[in-house]
Amino acid sequence: MKAMENNSTISEHLLVAYWTNTATEEERGQVEGWLKDQAQNEALFDQWKQVWEQSGSLADFEAIDVEARWQQFRGEAFAQKEGKQVRMFPAVWRYAAALLLVAAATFLILRGGGTAPEMMEAVASNGPLEVTLPDGSQVWLNEQASLKYPNEFDTDRRLVELKGEAFFEVVHNPASPFSVLADGTETRVLGTSFNLKEHEGNRLELVLVTGKVRFSRADDWEILAPGEKLVVDDEGTMSKSQNDAANFMSWRTRRLEFDSAVMHTAVRDVESLYGVQLTIDSEEISNCSVTATFQNDSLEDVLETFKILFDAEIRQTDQGYRIIGGVCPIQSP
Amino acid sequence: MSETNLLQQIKQGDERAYEVLFKEYFQVLSVYAKRYVQDLDLAQDIVQEVFVKFYENRLKLVVHSSLKALLYQSVRNRCLDHIRSEQTHNAHHEQILNINKGSDIDATDFMEQVELEEKIYKSIAALPEQCQVIFRMSRFEGKRNQEIAEALNLSKRTVETQISNALKRLRKDIFPYLKALIVMLLQTFS
Numbered sequence: 001m002k003a004m005e006n007n008s009t010i011s012e013h014l015l016v017a018y019w020t021n022t023a024t025e026e027e028r029g030q031v032e033g034w035l036k037d038q039a040q041n042e043a044l045f046d047q048w049k050q051v052w053e054q055s056g057s058l059a060d061f062e063a064i065d066v067e068a069r070w071q072q073f074r075g076e077a078f079a080q081k082e083g084k085q086v087r088m089f090p091a092v093w094r095y096a097a098a099l100l101l102v103a104a105a106t107f108l109i110l111r112g113g114g115t116a117p118e119m120m121e122a123v124a125s126n127g128p129l130e131v132t133l134p135d136g137s138q139v140w141l142n143e144q145a146s147l148k149y150p151n152e153f154d155t156d157r158r159l160v161e162l163k164g165e166a167f168f169e170v171v172h173n174p175a176s177p178f179s180v181l182a183d184g185t186e187t188r189v190l191g192t193s194f195n196l197k198e199h200e201g202n203r204l205e206l207v208l209v210t211g212k213v214r215f216s217r218a219d220d221w222e223i224l225a226p227g228e229k230l231v232v233d234d235e236g237t238m239s240k241s242q243n244d245a246a247n248f249m250s251w252r253t254r255r256l257e258f259d260s261a262v263m264h265t266a267v268r269d270v271e272s273l274y275g276v277q278l279t280i281d282s283e284e285i286s287n288c289s290v291t292a293t294f295q296n297d298s299l300e301d302v303l304e305t306f307k308i309l310f311d312a313e314i315r316q317t318d319q320g321y322r323i324i325g326g327v328c329p330i331q332s333p
Numbered sequence: 334m335s336e337t338n339l340l341q342q343i344k345q346g347d348e349r350a351y352e353v354l355f356k357e358y359f360q361v362l363s364v365y366a367k368r369y370v371q372d373l374d375l376a377q378d379i380v381q382e383v384f385v386k387f388y389e390n391r392l393k394l395v396v397h398s399s400l401k402a403l404l405y406q407s408v409r410n411r412c413l414d415h416i417r418s419e420q421t422h423n424a425h426h427e428q429i430l431n432i433n434k435g436s437d438i439d440a441t442d443f444m445e446q447v448e449l450e451e452k453i454y455k456s457i458a459a460l461p462e463q464c465q466v467i468f469r470m471s472r473f474e475g476k477r478n479q480e481i482a483e484a485l486n487l488s489k490r491t492v493e494t495q496i497s498n499a500l501k502r503l504r505k506d507i508f509p510y511l512k513a514l515i516v517m518l519l520q521t522f523s
Contacts (some may be wrong), residue, residue, distance in 0.1 A: 011493065011497055012497040013478065013493040013494075013496040014503060016496050016500065017477075019473070022476075022478070048500065051453075052500070052505050058450075060363075060450075061360055061454040062454075064360045064373070069355075070355050070356060074352075074382055081480050173383045175381075175382045175385040214375070216419070223375075270476045295422070
């Protein structure tokens with residue numbers, strides 16, 4: 001050790017500069033000269049390099065918040081015991097009694113033998129429906145969507161099956177992964193909230209709001225970060241992108257927000273929230289910029305706003321409404 | 334606290350003993366699990382799951398070798414279960430599954446490797462603050478010495494000295510373990 005140290009006449013910071021390609025021409029020359037100088041310098045160089053490379057894993061260690069994880073674990077392992085009897089069952093029954101919960105009380109035998117949990121089915125036949133699952137997770141079903149779930153989850157996994165569109169706010173429990181099955185796909189929650197929209201055919205859209213989910217379809221899978229959107233097209237091809245649709249959750253929040261949005265996309269959002277068809281006659285208005293926020297407003301209020309903004313005429317048609325004429329105050333870039 | 338004592342207290346349901354165990358191993362086990370599942374968040378969830386199971390089964394628990402070995406083994410099994418259940422044709426996963434059919438070599442290697450990494454992590458955390466800051470900027474942000482010097486309002490010479498110090502310290506702390514690593518790398522590539 002000692003002997004090696006004495007032969008090491010190179011300054012370590014030069015080696016660092018050399019590995020990171022930040023060395024000047026002169027510094028590179030120094031390192032290369034030193035390497036050739038003595039045979040053992042090469043071994044020394046390799047050793048230093050290993051130390052340097054190994055230190056890269058530091059980032060992983062630092063990314064782990066042990067204290068937060070411990071608190072979370074504590075809550076789950078130690079508190080769970082005490083609170084077991086007062087879990088969310090009453091809430092489930094409240095919905096079962098009061099709402100559109102169609103108890104398609106099929107007794108399915110899962111995993112051969114044993115006591116089978118009762119399968120429940122919630123159907124949002126008259127507008128959005130909020131459902132609380134046995135673990136306390138909340139699901140908002142968009143109109144026409146349906147969700148199948150057991151009245152009691154397995155201890156090691158939570159499986160539900162979705163048709164249509166829903167927003168999930170999942171109670172985090174690493175010991176029991178939460179999975180949504182839809183159309184031959186699986187969205188596995190690694191903790192948190194997301195919007196999943198299953199269309200007719202293969203089409204499907206998933207937008208992650210918080211946390212992390214793993215989406216899989218056949219052998220293909222993707223992990224999503226907040227703000228990311230995953231789309232499966234009719235051919236079954238998966239693609240991931242940043243979600244730029246600001247109003248993707250308006251069906252749940254009843255809120256439309258247009259921030260310098262271009263009118264022809266803004267009316268699509270209005271259409272999907274109110275379930276009507278809107279057409280814009282003038283190209284000028286179609287390409288016009290709009291900034292407005294609607295919260296719990298009626299379709300009439302929204303149309304009235306457009307009318308005032310653009311000085312346009314709104315006419316009711318067989319299919320929906322037409323926006324006729326008008327002047328654009330701010331053209332969209 | 335000795336391991337036997339710790340286990341005894343955990344069996345009695347002592348939350349503080351469990352906290353000691355959790356905080357001692359959570360990080361290094363998560364980095365270990367990441368070697369298998371490739372995703373740090375997922376790795377952390379898996380390790381947490383192992384701790385939950387460990388706690389639930391604490392009374393039935395029989396520790397044959399050591400608590401540490403048991404934890405590593407449980408995490409590894411969970412990871413392999415996970416990979417199998419995914420049934421992906423991901424090349425990395427297939428490789429791991431193949432290796433694991435026959436031997437335990439990679440499990441031991443991964444374990445030694447992450448333990449070494451943990452030593453480096455602790456060694457860096459023990460450096461004087463300025464030295465740490467400079468080392469991080471150089472190692473993780475890829476900054477030039479001149480840039481670091483300007484950002485911290487120091488002379489370039491000070492930055493160079495600090496980087497040399499950090500590296501020297503690291504080498505001193507981990508040199509004894511490097512041999513094992515070299516052996517391991519040869520095995521991997523042969």
